[in-house]
Amino acid sequence: MSNVGGADGLGSAARFNSPSAVLADSNGNLYVADAGNNTIRKISASGAVTTFAGSAGVTGHADGNGAAASFNAPLGLGIDSLGNVYVADTGNRLIRKITPEGAVTTLYAGGSFVSVAVDAGGNVFAMDGNDCLLTKITPSGVATEVPGPNSEAWCQLAPTDPILTIPPTPPTYQDAGLANDNAGNIYVAASGAIDKIAPDGAISNVLNVAGLRSPAIAVDKLGNMFVLPQSAYNNGETAFTIEMITPAGIVSTLAGANGNVGSTDGKGAAAEFNNPRGIAVDTAGNVIVADFGNDTIRNITSAGVVSTLAGVAPAPGSADGVGAAASFNAPQGMASDSSGNLYVADSGNNTIRVISPSGAVKTLAGSTGVTGNADGSGGAASFNLPMGVAVDGAGNAYVSDTRNCTIRKITPAGATTTLAGQAGMCGNADGTGAIARFNNPQGMAIDCSGNILVADTGNNAIRKVTATGDVTTLTATTTSLVLPYDVTTDASCNVYAASTYSNTIGKVAANGSVATLAGNAGLAGRADGTGAAASFDFPMGVAADSAGNLYVADTGNNVIRKVTPAGVVSTVVGTQELGFIAGPLPGGLVAPVGIAIHDRSLYIATGNGIAVVNNLP
Numbered sequence: 001m002s003n004v005g006g007a008d009g010l011g012s013a014a015r016f017n018s019p020s021a022v023l024a025d026s027n028g029n030l031y032v033a034d035a036g037n038n039t040i041r042k043i044s045a046s047g048a049v050t051t052f053a054g055s056a057g058v059t060g061h062a063d064g065n066g067a068a069a070s071f072n073a074p075l076g077l078g079i080d081s082l083g084n085v086y087v088a089d090t091g092n093r094l095i096r097k098i099t100p101e102g103a104v105t106t107l108y109a110g111g112s113f114v115s116v117a118v119d120a121g122g123n124v125f126a127m128d129g130n131d132c133l134l135t136k137i138t139p140s141g142v143a144t145e146v147p148g149p150n151s152e153a154w155c156q157l158a159p160t161d162p163i164l165t166i167p168p169t170p171p172t173y174q175d176a177g178l179a180n181d182n183a184g185n186i187y188v189a190a191s192g193a194i195d196k197i198a199p200d201g202a203i204s205n206v207l208n209v210a211g212l213r214s215p216a217i218a219v220d221k222l223g224n225m226f227v228l229p230q231s232a233y234n235n236g237e238t239a240f241t242i243e244m245i246t247p248a249g250i251v252s253t254l255a256g257a258n259g260n261v262g263s264t265d266g267k268g269a270a271a272e273f274n275n276p277r278g279i280a281v282d283t284a285g286n287v288i289v290a291d292f293g294n295d296t297i298r299n300i301t302s303a304g305v306v307s308t309l310a311g312v313a314p315a316p317g318s319a320d321g322v323g324a325a326a327s328f329n330a331p332q333g334m335a336s337d338s339s340g341n342l343y344v345a346d347s348g349n350n351t352i353r354v355i356s357p358s359g360a361v362k363t364l365a366g367s368t369g370v371t372g373n374a375d376g377s378g379g380a381a382s383f384n385l386p387m388g389v390a391v392d393g394a395g396n397a398y399v400s401d402t403r404n405c406t407i408r409k410i411t412p413a414g415a416t417t418t419l420a421g422q423a424g425m426c427g428n429a430d431g432t433g434a435i436a437r438f439n440n441p442q443g444m445a446i447d448c449s450g451n452i453l454v455a456d457t458g459n460n461a462i463r464k465v466t467a468t469g470d471v472t473t474l475t476a477t478t479t480s481l482v483l484p485y486d487v488t489t490d491a492s493c494n495v496y497a498a499s500t501y502s503n504t505i506g507k508v509a510a511n512g513s514v515a516t517l518a519g520n521a522g523l524a525g526r527a528d529g530t531g532a533a534a535s536f537d538f539p540m541g542v543a544a545d546s547a548g549n550l551y552v553a554d555t556g557n558n559v560i561r562k563v564t565p566a567g568v569v570s571t572v573v574g575t576q577e578l579g580f581i582a583g584p585l586p587g588g589l590v591a592p593v594g595i596a597i598h599d600r601s602l603y604i605a606t607g608n609g610i611a612v613v614n615n616l617p
Contacts, residue, residue, distance in 0.1 A: 009048075016041070019291070019296075020033050021077040021115070021290055022297060028282065031043075033290070036590070037057065038055075039051050040054055040098060043309065049310050053104050054069055058070050064104055065101075066102040071092065076088030076116040078124060078178070090129065111126065111130075113126040119184045127188070177228075179225075181221075187206070193208050194206045217279065224244055224247065240256050240261055266305075268304040276289045288300075316328065329347070331609075333389045333442070333486070340356075340357040340599070342610070350369070350371055365383075366381055373404045375416050377416070386401050388443045398446075401441075404423040406438065419452075419465065425437060426438065428461075436469070438459070441458075451466050452464070455485055457484060474495070474512055475508055479512070480502060485500040488542045495507070498541065503521070503536045505550065518531055524556065526559075536557070539554050552595075559574035560589070560595065562617070573587060573592075585613070600614065600615050
């Protein structure tokens with residue numbers, strides 16, 4: 001179920017679509033960059049939400065008043081002393097200015113800006129998300145580059161920790177948070193460092209915080225800093241928390257808890273967030289959060305009490321039924337059988353679901369909300385974060401039971417057994433049955449000989465499992481696979497892997513070597529092109545059609561890419577904007593993960609639902 005929308009209204013009557021930034025003015029109003037709606041929203045002190053500029057669902061770059069203006073995926077906001085709001089209009093590569101009356105003009109063009117802040121002199125600082133370069137723009141529109149502390153870009157690249165969260169969140173490779181304080185200082189939070197740019201231009205390091213990568217940041221009138229460690233990891237879990245840093249450098253968690261993903265209001269660690277992206281401090285000292293994954297705006301008091309200020313979080317579910325009557329909870333891997341039934345690893349529910357060609361959903365194995373490793377029939381079986389699924393010619397389903405580090409088998413009648421690995425015994429060992437070891441296995445496929453291929457993510461390998469549970473390692477230990485999340489085969493028996501953390505698609509040779517078919521190792525991007533000229537951002541899913549073309553869930557770019565056998569990459573679904581848009585292609589997606597193909601239909605796991613594209617381009 002989804003509560004995404006663009007409706008104005010009071011509190012929970014309002015709807016948002018991927019809010020990405022928030023700021024507060026001196027009169028108690030809040031402004032929200034509602035990226036999926038391509039609008040700037042305003043929330044009054046009484047909680048009334050209105051659309052300040054732009055029109056929901058309209059993409060463009062027109063200047064004008066209120067609804068006559070248009071934006072393209074606005075991601076950052078800043079405000080000056082006169083109440084003018086500045087917008088990082090990312091999709092348009094513009095910095096826009098909105099007067100208090102709602103008149104929109106273009107201040108500067110020329111960068112994929114993701115965050116913005118304004119100093120006491122009205123100078124606008126904007127961070128480019130592609131190259132992590134900081135630009136200073138005067139009120140008259142004159143721009144100069146502000147080099148980082150080492151006369152280089154402000155951010156580092158590429159986290160190396162695995163992500164095993166629900167929903168999965170691609171790492172932010174090059175974004176940096178910007179904020180300003182009452183004294184006119186600009187703060188830059190990037191790659192674990194918080195630096196300060198004084199009004200005279202002097203740059204100094206304020207604090208280094210281990211584990212923080214590209215957080216958003218806000219500063220209150222007492223000098224306390226609040227950060228969103230969007231891509232921080234603790235023991236492999238994403239830290240959806242709001243951290244407070246005092247002027248003395250003392251770091252504490254104001255709200256949220258490591259590994260907890262949800263929408264629950266509450267105090268401190270009892271509260272939950274879902275990929276928060278923007279943060280601000282209002283005139284009363286409350287911390288305001290743009291909770292991107294929940295499509296809500298949250299309020300946190302100084303005591304750490306979290307409440308939902310506006311919007312309604314989407315409600316995951318587990319209901320069987322037909323079409324929209326069914327519900328899922330962060331579905332991941334998918335596979336189809338010869339009859340067109342779609343098998344879904346419904347990860348958040350710890351179940352395996354089946355969708356018939358008519359759209360009827362039923363639960364094949366596992367019980368909603370039950371975590372375990374029990375074998376058994378139907379609901380008597382239990383799983384622990386199933387992430388991948390494959391189906392053989394006899395209708396048996398195979399499941400990568402990720403946190404159990406096992407491979408499970410489900411017969412057509414729903415009887416579940418453990419085929420390989422031993423629950424809770426993660427590692428890296430070939431062998432038969434319980435002797436074998438996996439490390440957070442995820443995507444799966446069936447090869448031309450009927451063997452199960454497993455993307456053994458934590459081991460940076462593709463493993464092969466026979467129908468009798470004999471496990472061998474297919475890829476050589478020297479390959480360039482970096483945390484592969486999925487694997488597939490084409491009609492010619494070629495094997496391909498989504499090397500998620502190297503942002504490449506690899507082709508696996510018979511001798512186990514891996515050649516890069518498309519993408520450039522270590523470089524995140526969104527370019528179409530051939531081979532290394534193309535780029536991806538956290539590709540998670542991969543599937544092949546009957547002609548040998550690959551389709552890639554390019555999660556960080558919110559799109560589906562097509563890769564021909566010659567390595568030519570094009571974007572076929574989604575526009576790299578934010579928000580789910582049904583209808584004619586390209587449409588819109590939010591962080592697509594698992595994909596599957598049957599005949600000419602492409603199935604996409606996105607959010608808490610399954611989308612379908614018929615008649616593949």
